[in-house]
Amino acid sequence: MDELLFYAKLILLIVLIYDVVILFRKPEEGSKVVILNFWKELERKGVNGVLIPCTMIFIISLDYVQGLNLALSLALFVLSMIYIAYPRPFALGNNGILMDGKTITKERILKAKKTNKGAKISIEWYGWLMEKELPESKVTEAILEEFEN
Numbered sequence: 326m327d328e329l330l331f332y333a334k335l336i337l338l339i340v341l342i343y344d345v346v347i348l349f350r351k352p353e354e355g356s357k358v359v360i361l362n363f364w365k366e367l368e369r370k371g372v373n374g375v376l377i378p379c380t381m382i383f384i385i386s387l388d389y390v391q392g393l394n395l396a397l398s399l400a401l402f403v404l405s406m407i408y409i410a411y412p413r414p415f416a417l418g419n420n421g422i423l424m425d426g427k428t429i430t431k432e433r434i435l436k437a438k439k440t441n442k443g444a445k446i447s448i449e450w451y452g453w454l455m456e457k458e459l460p461e462s463k464v465t466e467a468i469l470e471e472f473e474n
Contacts, residue, residue: 327391327393331397334384334397334398334401335397337401338397338400338401338404341401341404341405341408342404344408344426345404345407345408345411346426347425347426347427348407348408348411348413348425348426349426350414350423350426350428351414352414352416352418352423353416353418353419353420353423354418355418355419356416356417356418356419356423357416357417357418357463357464357467358414358415358416358464359414359415359416359462359463359464360412360413360414360415361412361413361414361415361460361462362412363410363412365460366409366410366411366412366413367409367410368442368460369458369460370409370410373409374409374410377405377408377409378402378405378406378409381398381401381402381405382402384398384401384402385398385399385402413425413426415459415460415462415464416464417464417467417468417471421433421434422434422446422464422468424457424459429446429448429450429457433448433449433450434446434447434448434472435447435448435449435454436472436473437459437468437469437471437472437473438469438473439469439473440458442458442460442461443458443459443460443461443462443465444458444459444461444465444468444469445457445458445459446459446468446472
């Protein structure tokens with residue numbers, strides 16, 4: 326059973342490394358860019374901003390109680406904290422929106438609407454209809470101007 330948990334943590338480590346690496350993508354030239362700070366990122370993550378670190382602390386606690394090496398669990402904790410709150414660029418460029426290291430092309434954006442905390446965009450994401458919350462910023466205002474129906 327310990328081997329299975331080790332491999333599960335290893336897979337989670339690979340996924341988190343991928344998610345953290347894409348956060349460092351740069352916006353395209355000529356984009357309207359704003360850097361979202363730590364607190365804005367935590368607000369955007371909502372309940373996941375609490376649940377993910379708590380889960381990692383739980384994993385560290387289990388490893389400690391079982392007398393396992395804590396290095397992998399601590400690495401997962403650090404990577405999850407970077408993923409949750411690393412200040413990242415939020416941009417609108419010619420090709421689309423850069424958000425969380427991923428580019429949402431303009432063709433996939435169906436509509437945008439203003440909310441109390443910024444805006445929501447409806448997008449087609451790999452065949453699914455999905456809504457994304459956008460933080461209040463000059464980039465969000467530009468997105469609303471371009472896509473609001």
